[in-house]
Structure formats: C-alpha cells, structure tokens
Amino acid sequence: MSIPPSHPRYQSLRMREKIAEGVTRGIVHPTGLIAHGRGEAYDYLLGEQTISPAAKAERAAAARMVNASHPVISVNGNTAVLASEACVELADATNAALEVNLFHRSEERIQKIVGLLEEHGASQVLGMDADARIPGLDHDRGQCSSEGIARADVVLVPLEDGDRCQALRAMDKTVIAVDLNPLSRTAQAASVTIVDNVVRALPAIARYARQGAAMEPWDNHACLQECRAAMCRLLRLSDEPEEEPYPGGQPG
C-alpha cells in the first residue's frame, strides 16, 4: 500500500503498516493490531509526545533497571516490530537480558521475534525455552524462562496483559510497564507505569540509564493521576477556538 507522504498522518500510518506487516510475517498476533489501535487512541490524547509525568517515570525506570541485579526486558510481537533496535540498545545500556515472552505463545512466533532482535544486534535472546512458570496464571499464559523473567528482580514489560502484570508483582518483582492507557489494569498493577509510546519510552529509558539515574521513591498512583489530567487538558484544549494542538494534523 502506498500512503502518499503528503498525507498529514503519514508517520502514524507508517507505524500502522509496520504492525499490519508484522501480522503477515507471523510476528504480531491479530489481537495485537487491535491493541495497537487502542494505543494509538490514547497516544493521541497525549499529543503523541512524552508528557512530563511519563518522563519522570522513564527516569524512575532507568534507575531501577540500572540498580537491578537481574533486569529483564520482556519482548512481544508488537514491541519487536515497532522497537527492536530500541530494545537492544536498552538492554545494552542497562545490562538487561532480553526475553521473548508472548501472551499468545507459539514457538514459531518466538523464533521470528528472536530473529528480529538478532537482526538488530541482540545476542543470547531468551524465550525459546519456557522452562519456568509464573504462578497464578493459566498454563498457556504463565510460561517464562528460568534464566530470564523467572529470576529477574526487575522486569520491563511493554504492552502487557493485566493478569500477567499482577502475577509478576505477586512474585515480588519490580514491574515496569509501558502502557498508553493510564486506566488499564496493567497500569494500576505495575510498580512503575510509563504512559508513553514504546517507540519513545525505550530510547528515553536508555538515555537516562546512560546518564546515570539515581534511585528515588516513586508514587505510581500520583503519576497516573497526572497522566489522566494531562489527557483531559488535551481533550479540553480543543475547546479553544482556532487552536491547533496537534502537530501534523489530526488523525484520520
């Protein structure tokens, strides 16, 4: 499909295409397309930018990953298709392991995602061996790697399911979630919730990690409140006449 670069929503449409191609390539599960759409909607209410509370969360995330004994980045289809390079860069910046871990587990998809990460310079990507369990989840959904998520003290989970997020918290792990929806169960359940797009969040965390991020107390609930308030401001900003709050025009 050729989207004319003249289309005001070119960037956003390109990301959509990548996700759609990801399905064709057997990397993204079809429900991942729907999840991407939901993310688009919420991203739009953020002005498609890293808002201030999200930047603070990214800094808090960097501190936790840098100070972890065994940090792990959990990668799924959507994340791989949108941000493989950023995943590898972040793993490097924080000495974190990469583990491919899917809600809809399939050996074939895991293999493809591992391949995609390796194309971007990753090595020793975990996930093919799911030899450990996350307690409290249905068998299908609770598999993970003993070398990775199972023994992690800090897990970064972009685009995660609420049940799994809660289950990881129940294992006493520090869970850093990237979720554009500040109302989701994942957002509520995580230790640190970054209300931002993965394509912005992961590079940001890497930058803070390299700059040296110090551990500070973190109030996730307060952060989420600020994010919701920011979304409201964007919603109401359109009440101003002749206001053009969105660079690049409104989404189609």
Next chain:
Amino acid sequence: MSIPPSHPRYQSLRMREKIAEGVTRGIVHPTGLIAHGRGEAYDYLLGEQTISPAAKAERAAAARMVNASHPVISVNGNTAVLASEACVELADATNAALEVNLFHRSEERIQKIVGLLEEHGASQVLGMDADARIPGLDHDRGQCSSEGIARADVVLVPLEDGDRCQALRAMDKTVIAVDLNPLSRTAQAASVTIVDNVVRALPAIARYARQGAAMEPWDNHACLQECRAAMCRLLRLSDEPEEEPYPGGQPG
C-alpha cells in the same frame, strides 16, 4: 471461541471476534483491526454507551437524511461486519442508497461487502462501478459511484478518513460522520458528527427517522465540546478511590 453472554466483556469481545473473522473472510482490511482498537479505547472513555450529545447528533442526522433528495450511506468493511443489518434497516428507513466505498479499494473486498449487505436484505448496492471521482484526493482514494456518493446531497460515513470527509464537504455535501474520536479530522470536518459506536448509532438514527425527525439548526462544534467534556468526566472519575465506573470491569 464461545464467549458466554454472561461474560462481563461480552459485547466488546463479540465485536472483536466479528472484526477478526472479517479479516479472515477478506472483508476487513488489517488496518481495520487497528481502527477498531482505536474505537474501543474511545468507546471506553464514553462508558460504552450513547451519551446525550451523541443522541442529539443521531436525531440531527436522521432529520437530514429524511429530508435529503439523494441520501447515501457509505459502507466499509468494519461497518459491514459490525452492522450490516443496521445499514440495511437505516437505508430502508431513510430511502437512502447503499454504496460500498473503501479507503483501501479492492474489487474483491467490495464484492464481498456487497454480498454481506445482500445477505441482510439489501438490493441495488452501489460501489462495484467506481465511475466518478471525489476531487482533491489521490486517485486511489477518490473513487466513487456516479449513482451514489457523487450525486448525493447527504452522505452518512461511518468510520471515515479525514481527507475524504473534508473532500466531501468541499463538494458541498452534508456529511454525517460516525466517529468515536471527537478530536479526529473527520469529526471536525463533518457537518454532523456522531460520537458513538456504529452498532448503537445506526439503529438509533433509523429509530429517529421512523419517528419523524424535524430539521433544526445544528452546532457541531458545541456537540463535540460536550462529547469531550463527557470523556474527561470518565477519565477523572478514576481519581475517586475505590470507584468502579465501568460496568463489567476494565477492558483487557
């Protein structure tokens, strides 16, 4: 997959199933899954119901369709899969023509959508012959039927692209858009924007049409303001501790 009607997310999950089946059947374009996800997010912020300003817009839409000389309902893949019966019913209630008109045009998909509408009782569905143009759009995106959209005075466009919406307005047509996102270019550009889910909106317009809807002045800008305010109220409601604003639980 069999979802029990008692499942708290039954309606939402059934719609997702239909859309996903639509992709398999070659009726819904994969980007339609993404669009559906966006709709889910906004619908969630509406409380998955027809809010008062949307009901007013549905009444205004009915009046315009009933008083039109040549009303046309533009149908795409998502709309057909979610609401074919409602499209046919609305066409009947308003003496409107049905035209299958797609952002991602393909003869095969048009044929399937025509078939789906005919399964629900439609006849003389337009769209196979795209023998007219909507000026101002790239060739691919600007095709329509001379018998339908080209000569319509009022066009109902559920789930439309912003460019095309603006182009139809430029042809001096009355454009009624159904769009769950009150900030989209489509929403801003349309004559009447119904911020509601198509599965609720189309039957509602048909009901108002049959009841006899009188023409009244319509302030679309004010309506959109009310819709955005309603979404804000839902977003801020989560600031209340232990509030459970969403019947049936949070979406996954």
